[in-house]
Amino acid sequence: MAQTPSNMLPLGTKAPSFYLKDTISNSFLDYNDCKGKKGTLVFFICNHCPFVHHVMDEIIRIANDYRVQGIGFVAISSNDVEKYPMDSPALMYDFAFKNHFEFPYLYDESQDVAKAYDAACTPDFYLFDNQDKLVYRGQLDDSRPANGIPLSGSDLRSAIDGVVSNRTINPEQKPSIGCNIKWK
Template identity: 50%
Template sequence: MSLTPSNMLDLGSPMPAFRLPDPEGKEVSSEEFAGQPLVVAFICNHCPFVKHVADAFAEFAREYQEQGLAVVAINSNDFHSYPDDSPEKMLEEARQRGYTFPYLVDESQEVARAFEAACTPDFFLFDGEHKLAYRGQFDDSRPSKETPVTGADLRTAADAVLAGQVPDAQQKPSMGCNIKWKLGRRN
């Protein structure tokens, strides 16, 4: 299992605009979250690193959505080559995990490129002005470690943003599977 780290974009970078469908075709736009802090998570169904944190991430989302944080997940994997990441399977995954946030399909992979997403999971937290406040790991846990999944890193950053503060700039990259780019297309 090879590890791919997330790209550590400059803090303060503006959030790329996006408009993507969910697995049932309902479009969701970044404009719907204007003025609201937002987590954008690049995830998929089959990656062991995503599976490792998926239930805790679903719990994080439920807890923080109640506090005013918006959450969106995006699957940018080439689902034609990786059928476990197809929209139909995404719908099953969202139901099974109890996702309370939109889980969107980035079939063109343009949104992943705009965010410079590199791996699954890859987490981006934007403040209310949609400036990048945090990018990196959910926490220090990994499938091969005995460390419990807590979401500590993302929780600490979200707590700061919700309190109107700037998260600590010392942030650790996420680690996971590389995004499954379409043949001939790489980030």
């Protein structure tokens, strides 16, 4: 299992815009449709990655905990579905349904959005404040498949707490680690 780290887009970067098809609602959404009143978490995932499977329950808990506090959530899959058909939009819908997504799961067929975010792996997390400025990019926590560290979501939760409470977020952030995005 390859371990690819995040590229760590510079803090303060304005959220790159997008207009992508939501595999759940079958409608097209842009960043403004997905953003929250206090901030927005954009994260890159896919259906088959063992790193994503490892953290999915915690991602769902985080989304459920913070949506009501004004944080918007949007998942994006940018993998090449020609070479990785298990990441197709139809199977994205199934994955979202199975995991009880209460947020959009967008398909980035051109991979332009992943490139705009400088996404490198799945999962890859980008937290923006209410001004759409990047305040956190990095790992969920120190847990990885088979490393024995329990999931807590501590790194991402701490950053989201900072956005919700309008506090400064520590700029020392650890990159996420996961499977590489499957580029065309």
